[in-house]
Amino acid sequence: MRTRALLAFGLFICAATSPCQSVKPAATLTVIRAGSLIDTASGELKKNQLIFIRGERVETVTDGSAAIPPGAQVIDLSRATVLPGLIDSHTHIFLWGEDPAKGGYDANILKAGIALRAARATFAAKRSLEQGFTTIRDLETEGAGYGDVEIKQAIEEGTIPGPRVFASTRGISSTGGYPLEGYAPELQMPKGVQIIDGPVEARKAAREQLDHGADWIKVYMTHRSWVDKQGRLYSQPTLTVEELTAIVNEAHGWRKKVACHAYNGEGLQRALDGGCDSIEHGLEITDAQIAQMARQGTWYCPTLAVYFTDWAPADTPEGKRDRARANLHEVSFGKALKANLKIVYGTDIGGMPWTDSMAQEFKRMVDGGMPPIAAIQAATVRAAELLGEPGEVGVVAPGAYADIVAVEGNPLEDITVLEKVKFVMKGGGMFKNDFDAGHCGTSAGKP
Numbered sequence: 001m002r003t004r005a006l007l008a009f010g011l012f013i014c015a016a017t018s019p020c021q022s023v024k025p026a027a028t029l030t031v032i033r034a035g036s037l038i039d040t041a042s043g044e045l046k047k048n049q050l051i052f053i054r055g056e057r058v059e060t061v062t063d064g065s066a067a068i069p070p071g072a073q074v075i076d077l078s079r080a081t082v083l084p085g086l087i088d089s090h091t092h093i094f095l096w097g098e099d100p101a102k103g104g105y106d107a108n109i110l111k112a113g114i115a116l117r118a119a120r121a122t123f124a125a126k127r128s129l130e131q132g133f134t135t136i137r138d139l140e141t142e143g144a145g146y147g148d149v150e151i152k153q154a155i156e157e158g159t160i161p162g163p164r165v166f167a168s169t170r171g172i173s174s175t176g177g178y179p180l181e182g183y184a185p186e187l188q189m190p191k192g193v194q195i196i197d198g199p200v201e202a203r204k205a206a207r208e209q210l211d212h213g214a215d216w217i218k219v220y221m222t223h224r225s226w227v228d229k230q231g232r233l234y235s236q237p238t239l240t241v242e243e244l245t246a247i248v249n250e251a252h253g254w255r256k257k258v259a260c261h262a263y264n265g266e267g268l269q270r271a272l273d274g275g276c277d278s279i280e281h282g283l284e285i286t287d288a289q290i291a292q293m294a295r296q297g298t299w300y301c302p303t304l305a306v307y308f309t310d311w312a313p314a315d316t317p318e319g320k321r322d323r324a325r326a327n328l329h330e331v332s333f334g335k336a337l338k339a340n341l342k343i344v345y346g347t348d349i350g351g352m353p354w355t356d357s358m359a360q361e362f363k364r365m366v367d368g369g370m371p372p373i374a375a376i377q378a379a380t381v382r383a384a385e386l387l388g389e390p391g392e393v394g395v396v397a398p399g400a401y402a403d404i405v406a407v408e409g410n411p412l413e414d415i416t417v418l419e420k421v422k423f424v425m426k427g428g429g430m431f432k433n434d435f436d437a438g439h440c441g442t443s444a445g446k447p
């Protein structure tokens, strides 16, 4: 009797939490009634639409007057604007902020063991999903090895909630090209990335990372940066063209792509000459480099927001550097827009705390001159293209994964409403529905 009561209690708990907390698709037909739907492929806002979902995918999208078969589960989002699940193309689930007061970057590696780091990454994965980012390209683990591949595995097997993860594992730089640094030379300090010197080591690192499940390879093409005596931002280059070419050649052979962290100058030039697929940050891109990116079809993931916050005091070298970076970045972003470069949405979150909003980059992009629909496309269809997943994610269309989010208000009129995503579905499984408090409550919405 007691066992039965416990069992019943257990079932009750399951029934009460599973519709929002699990990302398992419903077995039957689900129909979402959307007040407005942003068609990211065409850029149009469509009123009163029905989205038919079977299993983990969208079956059809029709006009609101279409008949709903009896027995279908209907989700009423008629007061909402519905759009595809968002994609952040630059995250670090294993990075826990870089606040100097909390030990800065180094504390991530020196003070946290692998279990703590995995727990934090688990939190990050959930944060991503509850904010409507149903897919991420996670650009290296900052010394946590192949942990991203395993977090991805835990999400895929349903052990923890989280987005679809495109993992890049360890990252690559050269000697003198990545922290930990500044310690006594006698000490063998761990590094936040895999260090290589020479094309042979470069290719070997790429092979190892690809062998262990990297979906992308992340390379650092610049490292330290400062404002020189002439007042110009200077960035120390890292890998040579030969080293990068070996990595790109190897990755492309596996049908994988290479993301290059590059601020400006020689390092950014080597990234382009070495055939990088995406430039990360790109604080200062010359006109010739913009033209080269257009010619080569290079993606640009600017990650603006992270460079516009937490500046050091104005009269310090760090403060000067921080301000120079942001000024140049704005100009480069404007040039990229004008040249119609392929731009994707990325936050670099992890560098800023995972409690921060992942949607804050939208406002930066729009303030920088990007039309709201283009910013949304950068976080949906365009990112899907970058990831080699067009038609699978980034659209609400027949055959795509049912990765769907909804907000109150119209993001085309006020982009900041994306900072308050109230409904999240991933692969047909509803994770959160704050439009229907009686159904799913608000429990999933708080970090």
Ligand SMILES: [Zn+2]
Residues within 6 Å of the ligand: 090, 091, 092, 139, 348, 351
């Ligand atoms: Zn980053």
